[in-house]
Structures are given as structure tokens and as C-alpha cells.
Amino acid sequence: MTPTDAEIKRQVRTFYNRVGWKEISEGLYQNARYEDLRPIAQEYIHRCHQRVQRYIAPRGRFFLDAGSGPIQYPEYLEYSHGYEKRVCADISHTALIAARQRIGDHGLFAVSDVSRLPFAPEVFDGVVSLHTIHHLPEEDHVSAYLELARVLALGRRAAVVNGWDRSPLMDRLDTLKGWMKTRKGVAFKEMDAEEKEAGTHVVKHDARWLRQALDGRLNYRIRVWRTMSTNVMRFFIRPEWGGRYWLRLLFWLEDRFPRFFGERGLYPLVVIQK
Numbered sequence: 001m002t003p004t005d006a007e008i009k010r011q012v013r014t015f016y017n018r019v020g021w022k023e024i025s026e027g028l029y030q031n032a033r034y035e036d037l038r039p040i041a042q043e044y045i046h047r048c049h050q051r052v053q054r055y056i057a058p059r060g061r062f063f064l065d066a067g068s069g070p071i072q073y074p075e076y077l078e079y080s081h082g083y084e085k086r087v088c089a090d091i092s093h094t095a096l097i098a099a100r101q102r103i104g105d106h107g108l109f110a111v112s113d114v115s116r117l118p119f120a121p122e123v124f125d126g127v128v129s130l131h132t133i134h135h136l137p138e139e140d141h142v143s144a145y146l147e148l149a150r151v152l153a154l155g156r157r158a159a160v161v162n163g164w165d166r167s168p169l170m171d172r173l174d175t176l177k178g179w180m181k182t183r184k185g186v187a188f189k190e191m192d193a194e195e196k197e198a199g200t201h202v203v204k205h206d207a208r209w210l211r212q213a214l215d216g217r218l219n220y221r222i223r224v225w226r227t228m229s230t231n232v233m234r235f236f237i238r239p240e241w242g243g244r245y246w247l248r249l250l251f252w253l254e255d256r257f258p259r260f261f262g263e264r265g266l267y268p269l270v271v272i273q274k
């Protein structure tokens, strides 16, 4: 039997309350298992987090973080530095309690659903929603984008990051990885620490779906947040192969061709302009 939309949301909330936002060490959540936390990947990932900031106004009154989680990475704090208040909206109260510990009086906290935001139109001078819409029931994805646009002030921008269901660039590297593993066998397998993203409801789409869903309804552009999947990064980016330099080159290319990498890499950054 297919779960109803309400059941899906309940499952997602329970997952984040009990598992996703469980601290496995100080400031590090179970959720971070899906990220490449190795030192060699840090600079690239840090710069990708910083990239979000380029697309939103540096100052304003209210800043919305829709699906904020506990504001788990230090770079996230920078996004709302120039704002009076950061409004964290999430269906997980565990996430919001942790977010409140992190930002205290700078924050306002609302247990709420991204596809039905409990805010008046045009009240936010800046909006981000990071890695959240893919957890919604499929029918709610478009309403979530429209809701983010509805609450955004005129002349301002929202930055939305979600993964595509597949990436032509990552598919090629995955094929190469499979081939290398059959040739080198055990040695490569041991170094390929895969972490399957599992645990709760996730539905992702591709760039064509997004265009069909949003064209004519929103003023938006597809740009790149990050090309690399965690699994591909963990396999190919190694110190002995000059991994750090490959990532620097990739980041530079992403900046030069943001639409190309946004559409063909794994993680687009969808910029909504009001």
C-alpha cells in the first residue's frame, strides 16, 4: 500500500527526530554520514557552502531557512549574519531545539511544512532551502518552490539546493569506478567506503522535470552548488592522485560554467528571483 502524504511527512519527521539529528559526536550529526568529511575534501565542500551566499542579499530584516535542520555546518551561520532574525522552519522539533542552541536570540523557530509555510507573503529578504524539498511527497515539490517564492520580498532572491536523481557527469565516473574495481579488485574495494543514502523518504528529479514544473510560474535560474557526489568523491579524490588540485580545478570550472555543471552535476542551486 502506498503511504499517504501525511504518512510520508510523519515518517520523515520521526526519522529526523530520532536518527538524522542524533549527535554522534560534538556538533556532528548522523546526517553528516552522507557527506565526505575527509580533510582532502574540506576545502571544496567549504567553498560550495560559501557559494550559496553569493545568490542571496547580504542584509535584511528576516532571513528564512526552510528545512533548517540544526544549522549543522558553520558556513550556514554566515548566510544570515547581516539579518536581524533568522527564521528556522522545519518539521523536526529536534532540529529546531538544536538550531536554537546554536543561534539563540538571533533565531525564530517554527515547526512547519515547507510546502505550506505559515508566513505572510513577501516578508523575507533572503531565503535558503537546502537539501529539504527532496524529502517531501512528490505532489508537494512544486508547492514548496512556489511557497518559497511567495514569502520572498520583491527584488530579492532565494537559493534552493537539492540533488538531481542522476547526473550525466557522475554516471560516467561511476562507470569508470566500476571498471577500475573489476580490474584492481580488493585493493580498490577497500578504499571505496560507500554510504548509501537511506533512512527516509527521498524523491529527486532532473533538470527537465524542473523546467516543466516551474517554467512560466517562477522566475528562476539553474546554477551549480556542487558537481561531485559523495561516493564518487570518496573513490577518486585521494591525496596520492593529487585530489586537492582536481577539486580546485573543478571548482574553478563550476564558477566559469555554472549552468553546465548545475544541470549535469549532481547538485544544482536553483536561484529564485522575485
Ligand SMILES: C[S@@+](CC[C@H](N)C(=O)[O-])C[C@H]1O[C@@H](n2cnc3c(N)ncnc32)[C@H](O)[C@@H]1O
Pocket: 009, 012, 013, 016, 031, 066, 067, 068, 069, 070, 071, 072, 073, 089, 090, 091, 092, 095, 112, 113, 114, 115, 129, 130, 131, 132, 135, 136
Ligand atoms: C537533509 S536535512 C537538511 C537540513 C539542512 N538544510 C542542511 O542542509 O543541513 C532535511 C531537513 O528537512 C526537514 N524537512 C523534511 N521535510 C520537511 C517539510 N515538509 N517541511 C519542513 N522541513 C522538512 C527535515 O526535518 C530535516 O531537518
